[in-house]
């Protein structure tokens with residue numbers, strides 16, 4: 001696949017040719033989860049049909065085969081993000097577990113009473129609640145980088161916060177799941193590193209949509225979920241620099257993560273296995289590997305450009321429609337549009353769009369503090385991916401036009 | 409799926425022009441309700457004289473179904489006794505569950521019948537009624 005052809009891409013996703021309420025599905029809820037291409041579905045099937053056995057355990061052929069598939073997936077992820085070694089990639093259940101892993105295994109060891117954890121007000125609950133729990137248990141304090149009027153991150157506010165000697169970590173979303181902001185993470189990391197503060201990036205909404213190079217941005221921790229990037233549910237990663245992983249305590253205890261076990265004490269394996277207790281979701285990891293192959297073949301730059309064009313087109317059409325309030329920055333936005341239309345409530349908007357086959361999300365999007373900041377109780381959100389088209393945007397906007405009439 | 413059953417004219421009218429919206433100066437009871445799933449909120453202000461509900465107002469924010477249901481509810485209960493209102497609440501809950509109880513004339517509230525075909529929206533229609541039930545329980549507690 002050298003040139004980007006959305007119609008060819010759509011053929012790879014069986015669900016896209018299904019109907020809902022007798023209307024062709026227009027799936028615009030990609031920030032919640034994405035659809036799966038045949039290659040992902042088939043490889044998972046193939047492993048369940050022919051090669052299933054627990055990883056890192058059996059001395060038999062099947063186990064060797066599934067172990068190889070699992071470890072190859074780790075290598076694919078490491079290469080995709082340009083990590084310096086595959087051992088820096090820990091498979092988890094997803095972004096939420098990855099962040100909790102850091103809060104437990106790193107946080108409890110290196111953050112103590114009176115220390116400060118720096119977040120922003122646009123965080124998804126999964127990059128907020130784990131830090132609240134940690135702060136409560138060790139007596140640390142959370143501080144929040146301010147947002148500018150246009151919802152971009154206020155870097156002056158960050159500079160001030162990191163200059164405090166008690167600041168120990170910056171944890172920030174790479175891209176907001178509500179506003180579509182892509183945060184200037186390289187600058188954030190430079191600023192934080194100038195004060196020797198490590199940075200965790202919640203990459204759940206960034207990894208699916210543009211090229212990310214860990215070596216270039218120099219992040220210390222990075223979390224994302226496969227299901228938001230064409231892969232299956234139940235699998236995601238935590239990336240951390242090797243020296244951090246080596247210094248961290250284990251997260252969960254159990255099989256796979258130990259070297260030797262006595263009744264009172266045990267020793268642990270090296271990373272990444274130290275952090276992968278129990279039977280991992282190896283079939284899902286293999287599916288994730290296939291998703292990455294797919295994204296690579298299409299090309300992350302093409303995906304990014306396609307979404308940027310769709311976003312621009314949709315914003316133009318919404319503007320023409322009138323009476324639509326769009327939240328988020330005017331520039332540097334990913335394929336996410338949060339909006340309200342007239343005085344129609346998002347719950348009604350989503351229900352009425354659904355009747356026309358259009359799937360969007362309505363609600364607070366797991367970001368209640370951000371809703372408070374925006375002074376709204378909820379929004380509707382359309383989010384695009386590589387398989388969406390301008391004609392789908394047209395269906396969406398036509399449906400909104402009817403809704404606008406109805407609530408006028 | 410017939411959305412016309414859900415979005416009836418009357419419902420949209422109550423959503424766009426809510427009745428009894430606002431607050432009471434010195435309510436006998438004031439109670440907050442909210443639906444954590446979709447973030448809908450309501451605050452009921454109720455004034456009673458003995459057993460009789462003499463005035464009611466509401467504030468809040470939510471979808472057309474929750475807000476219209478509350479607006480219609482306030483119109484219906486004004487002037488009724490608390491025991492009549494309790495029957496009404498039970499009747500409305502039964503209606504949402506698809507159980508018929510013809511004893512009480514629900515009047516305009518009948519248009520909310522359509523909601524029961526959309527299970528995800530039933531909790532929207534019930535928000536005001538659940539909050540009303542809790543408000544009355546507060547009043548009852550005071551008597552003891």
Ligand SMILES: Cc1ncc(COP(=O)(O)O)c(C=O)c1O
Pocket residue numbers: 031032093094095096097124126127173175176177202204205225366
């Ligand atoms: C920005 C962001 N962070 C974290 C998450 C949580 O991801 P998951 O539910 O896959 O753990 C999401 C997705 O809902 C998200 O959008």
